[in-house]
Amino acid sequence: MFVLRLRLRNYFQVPRLASRWNSTAATSLVSAPLKEYNRLVKLNRLRDDPYQRAVIKSLGSLYDSLMKYEPPKIKEARALDQIGWRTSYLGKLVTGGWKKKEQDWEGIPKGIYLYGDVGCGKTMLMDLFYSTVPSHITKRRVHFHQFMQYVHRRSHEIIIEQNLRELGAAKSKTMDPVPFLATEISKTSRLLCFDEFQVTDVADAMTLRRLLDTLLSKDHGLVLFATSNRKPDDLYINGVQRESFIPCIELIKRRTEVIFLNSPTDYRKIPRPISSVYYFPEKGLKYQSRECAIVRQHHVNQWYKYFAQMEDTGANGDEKKILKDYPLTIWGREFKVPRCTPPNVAQFTFKELCGTPLAAGDYLALASNFEAIIVTDIPYLSIFLRDEVRRFITFLDAIYDNQCKLATTAAANFTDLFVEPEEILNSYELKEKPKEEQGDEDDLDDDELVKRHGFSKKIARKSHIFVLDEERFAFARALSRLSQMSTADWVERHN
Numbered sequence: 001m002f003v004l005r006l007r008l009r010n011y012f013q014v015p016r017l018a019s020r021w022n023s024t025a026a027t028s029l030v031s032a033p034l035k036e037y038n039r040l041v042k043l044n045r046l047r048d049d050p051y052q053r054a055v056i057k058s059l060g061s062l063y064d065s066l067m068k069y070e071p072p073k074i075k076e077a078r079a080l081d082q083i084g085w086r087t088s089y090l091g092k093l094v095t096g097g098w099k100k101k102e103q104d105w106e107g108i109p110k111g112i113y114l115y116g117d118v119g120c121g122k123t124m125l126m127d128l129f130y131s132t133v134p135s136h137i138t139k140r141r142v143h144f145h146q147f148m149q150y151v152h153r154r155s156h157e158i159i160i161e162q163n164l165r166e167l168g169a170a171k172s173k174t175m176d177p178v179p180f181l182a183t184e185i186s187k188t189s190r191l192l193c194f195d196e197f198q199v200t201d202v203a204d205a206m207t208l209r210r211l212l213d214t215l216l217s218k219d220h221g222l223v224l225f226a227t228s229n230r231k232p233d234d235l236y237i238n239g240v241q242r243e244s245f246i247p248c249i250e251l252i253k254r255r256t257e258v259i260f261l262n263s264p265t266d267y268r269k270i271p272r273p274i275s276s277v278y279y280f281p282e283k284g285l286k287y288q289s290r291e292c293a294i295v296r297q298h299h300v301n302q303w304y305k306y307f308a309q310m311e312d313t314g315a316n317g318d319e320k321k322i323l324k325d326y327p328l329t330i331w332g333r334e335f336k337v338p339r340c341t342p343p344n345v346a347q348f349t350f351k352e353l354c355g356t357p358l359a360a361g362d363y364l365a366l367a368s369n370f371e372a373i374i375v376t377d378i379p380y381l382s383i384f385l386r387d388e389v390r391r392f393i394t395f396l397d398a399i400y401d402n403q404c405k406l407a408t409t410a411a412a413n414f415t416d417l418f419v420e421p422e423e424i425l426n427s428y429e430l431k432e433k434p435k436e437e438q439g440d441e442d443d444l445d446d447d448e449l450v451k452r453h454g455f456s457k458k459i460a461r462k463s464h465i466f467v468l469d470e471e472r473f474a475f476a477r478a479l480s481r482l483s484q485m486s487t488a489d490w491v492e493r494h495n
């Protein structure tokens with residue numbers, strides 16, 4: 001059986017911008033992040049953006065502080081030290097032991113919490129900073145979803161390991177994995193860069209609160225850099241037991257410089273040549289007709305060959321092997337990739353990918369094992385397929401973050417794919433007279449997606465298949481990302 005080849009970037013990502021910075025030049029008056037920004041602007045790889053330049057100043061200050069920073073030595077965590085940790089944890093809650101004074105972080109540089117609208121360059125700035133970090137500072141850059149997956153998985157493993165080694169199974173319920181996790185993380189990275197910091201569930205919120213409190217303490221001396229679409233005070237808003245998460249928000253506000261990147265530009269909207277990775281039938285052509293089936297098949301074959309770097313078969317049959325039902329093992333569980341040429345491309349129908357109970361971990365594994373994914377036969381999507389849509393969004397987040405390429409065949413263009421249930425005739429066709437665009441779009445002037453994040457009213461209206469703001473936002477962002485993933489830049493990039 002094939003054992004999943006978890007590339008390093010599955011957990012800790014490779015930054016997008018290569019380091020060109022030599023840290024010995026740190027004495028220069030121009031900070032390393034500013035130098036790098038200037039270089040990329042000069043090479044026409046970035047547009048000069050005054051809002052981003054304002055952030056670069058803060059990046060320069062953090063860079064200077066890191067140059068002088070000597071992180072503390074890490075003490076090993078011991079299971080025997082923590083019998084009764086729950087009592088002391090509760091004690092802290094009662095006595096206000098969580099409250100910290102500035103001396104508690106003396107000598108540790110303040111990190112950065114960079115938030116703003118979609119596509120304005122937060123991740124780019126974080127990656128740029130990451131590529132300039134002084135070499136004596138160990139660092140990790142990770143997508144927040146992936147980090148939380150790692151945290152939950154390692155917590156579980158640590159409890160088992162420590163119980164076997166030190167405490168005996170009877171103590172399993174009183175074992176606290178947080179000090180061990182914190183030790184593991186800070187031993188390998190003193191600067192932790194989180195992309196897309198967002199908290200959506202109570203288990204993440206509670207674990208994160210304790211983990212960050214430990215990591216950012218003097219004992220571990222970790223510096224945090226996070227990007228997010230939300231300001232700290234809006235994190236985990238309306239979440240279950242939100243009040244227990246507020247100390248974590250306060251901690252983030254005290255231990256980072258909170259910066260709002262208020263650039264009005266969504267760089268993903270800047271037109272680039274659109275390549276036809278997404279196929280949908282032209283008006284008048286029925287998706288399930290024979291004619292359309294031939295065109296769809298051609299589209300899929302053409303992109304499969306391109307992604308798999310296959311020679312055009314030819315006489316000497318240079319075609320790479322196409323494998324069927326290829327097993328991937330993810331944390332002891334197996335799932336099958338219906339058609340693939342590892343590590344280049346995997347192909348699924350929408351039903352195979354989103355109609356079965358796959359979760360974020362599966363999609364992340366897929367994204368880290370294949371450079372491109374083809375998803376065929378995406379039907380019209382309505383509120384009746386909400387679970388499938390949720391999975392599709394999780395899948396898109398995973399592949400976007402791993403910079404995978406994507407080709408699809410679908411009933412319609414992505415912006416027209418989300419419809420009301422009563423408009424649907426069958427999975428791939430709408431009724432003869434589809435309902436007119438609703439005339440209530442003016443009511444959407446105050447919609448947060450429109451007003452704050454600059455999405456179109458059409459997208460805001462379609463996002464109403466979700467109730468929670470976080471989900472509506474994730475949906476709108478997925479549409480924005482789909483448009484970026486169809487650009488020639490994305491499709492032609494060499495991984």
Ligand SMILES: Nc1ncnc2c1ncn2[C@@H]1O[C@H](COP(=O)(O)OP(=O)(O)OP(=O)(O)O)[C@@H](O)[C@H]1O
Binds near residue numbers: 119123267477
């Ligand atoms: N100044 C710039 N010039 C040209 N391209 C840019 C510039 N800033 C950002 N970009 C590009 O725009 C795209 C979106 O940027 P980025 O991913 O950093 O946005 P973001 O704010 O993190 O978005 P999101 O909140 O959706 O994750 C990327 O491809 C990035 O390289």
